Amino acid sequence: xxxxxxxxxxxxxxxxxxxxxxxxxxxxxxxxxxxxxxxxxxxxxxxxxxxxxxxxxxxxxxxxxxxxxxxxxxxxxxxxxxxxxxxxxxxxxxxxxxxxxxxxxxxxxxxxxxxxxxxxxxxxxxxxxxxxxxxxxxxxxxxxxxxxxxxxxxxxxxxxxxxxxxxxxxxxxxxxxxxxxxxxxxxxxxxxxxx
Numbered sequence: 001x002x003x004x005x006x007x008x009x010x011x012x013x014x015x016x017x018x019x020x021x022x023x024x025x026x027x028x029x030x031x032x033x034x035x036x037x038x039x040x041x042x043x044x045x046x047x048x049x050x051x052x053x054x055x056x057x058x059x060x061x062x063x064x065x066x067x068x069x070x071x072x073x074x075x076x077x078x079x080x081x082x083x084x085x086x087x088x089x090x091x092x093x094x095x096x097x098x099x100x101x102x103x104x105x106x107x108x109x110x111x112x113x114x115x116x117x118x119x120x121x122x123x124x125x126x127x128x129x130x131x132x133x134x135x136x137x138x139x140x141x142x143x144x145x146x147x148x149x150x151x152x153x154x155x156x157x158x159x160x161x162x163x164x165x166x167x168x169x170x171x172x173x174x175x176x177x178x179x180x181x182x183x184x185x186x187x188x189x190x191x192x193x194x195x
Contacts, residue, residue, distance in 0.1 A: 013142045014150035049093045051152035063107035085171045157182035
């Protein structure tokens with residue numbers, strides 16, 4: 001199992017909506033193989049909407065995505081804690097997932113797979129490095145694929161959601177870990193204090 005990517009910063013910045021939009025625009029504008037662009041867009045969308053780890057999305061098959069669309073909930077086995085994480089999906093997320101798999105016919109294909117080898121998932125270390133390199137080209141050195149996780153936790157924390165609920169949602173063992181992820185911006189602090 002892949003751990004934290006080499007040379008990644010533990011104090012990386014969260015990817016919030018503005019950074020997500022910049023990344024999406026950049027990827028859509030790339031002149032590259034369609035399979036590569038599809039792989040990056042699928043990763044971007046799933047990481048942004050769920051706060052999953054890269055290693056977790058690499059294990060997903062098309063059948064998992066179809067089940068998630070049907071139930072409005074993505075169920076994922078978290079190897080690290082040996083638990084199943086249930087991730088509720090918004091109507092917008094369901095529409096996005098439908099679009100991402102609209103041309104998929106074989107439910108046993110991996111959601112992210114090797115070019116021309118749909119039954120083979122990607123190497124976790126290699127893909128994480130490749131995706132982190134892309135993120136850092138676009139957003140800078142203080143961002144990585146783990147920044148998506150920080151982003152969703154930060155947004156939930158700033159919205160006033162109880163840290164214990166966030167802890168359960170994100171599948172952290174300790175609430176202190178969850179609290180360390182919440183990185184409010186100056187605007188968040190100002191908006192919270194204005195009455």
